[in-house]
Amino acid sequence: MTKVAFIGAGNMNSAVILGLINAGFTPSDIMVTNPSPAKREALANAHGIRQSADNLEAAKFADVIVLGVKPHLITQVSQEIAQSVDVSKKCFISVAAGTTMAQIKQALNNLGSVIRVMPNTPSQLGLGVSGVYACENTSDEQKQIATKIMEAVGIVKWLDKEADIDNIIAVSGSGPAYFFLFMEAMETKAKALGFTDQEARALVQQTALGAAQMVVENDISIAQLRENVTSKGGTTQAALDTFRAGGLPELVDNAMDNAIARAKEMAKG
16 A cells, blocks of 8 residues: 655645545555644544654655645755655655745755645535646656545546646635635625525525536536526526626636736745
C-alpha cells in the first residue's frame, strides 16, 4: 500500500483523510503532522492514523506527501524536507493556490515529482471538485494515486496545462462563495418579506439544493432547465429580466476574470 503523509491538519487535509478512510485506505499507512498537538491527535484518535509533530519523520515515512499548509509556507516546508530527506522518488501534492510548480520544484532541488491540486471547500462533504496538474516527470502510478486520493472527496479534473489551475479556481475553487453570496442576498430579502431567520434559511437552502439536484439528475442543459421554469410573462421571467437588466451575466464574467487575475498575482508573490 502507498503511504501518505499530510503536512498540516487543516480543514482540507482533514477532509481528504476522512475520505481516504471511508474509501478503505489502511489507517496505519496515513500520517498527519501539525504544530498543534490537539489537531493531529484528534485526527489520529478519530481515524486510527499515525501522527507526528515532525514533518521530516512524515516525509521519510511516506511515498506521497500532501502539502496542506498555508501558501506562503509551501516553499519553506518543501526546502526543509529536501535538505534532510531523499525526495527523489517521492511525490508531493500541493493543495495551495498561488504557489507554482516551478517554485515548489525549486524548493525541492528539482527532485521528486510535484502535482498541483486545486480542491474546493465542498470536499469537506465529499462533494468537491479538484483540478489536478502534474509535472512532466510524474509517473502514471503517481497520477493514479493522486486521482484516488482526491476522488475520495469528490470529482477530479486533470488539466492539460498549469495555467488551467487559475481557471478552475475561478470556476470551482472560488465558486461556492458565489452561490453563498447569492443565497445570502435571497435570505436577506426573505427576512425583509417577513419570514423568520429560520424560515428564510430553510427556504433558501432547500431551493438551492433542489435546483442543484435537478442539474445533477437531468442531462438537458442548464439553460434549458432555466427555460423550463420560466413561463412567458410570469413571475420568474420578471425576476430574470431584472437580473439581465442589471448585467448579471457580464458581472459573473468579470468576477471570474478577476479571480483568475488575482491567482496570477499571487503566483508572482
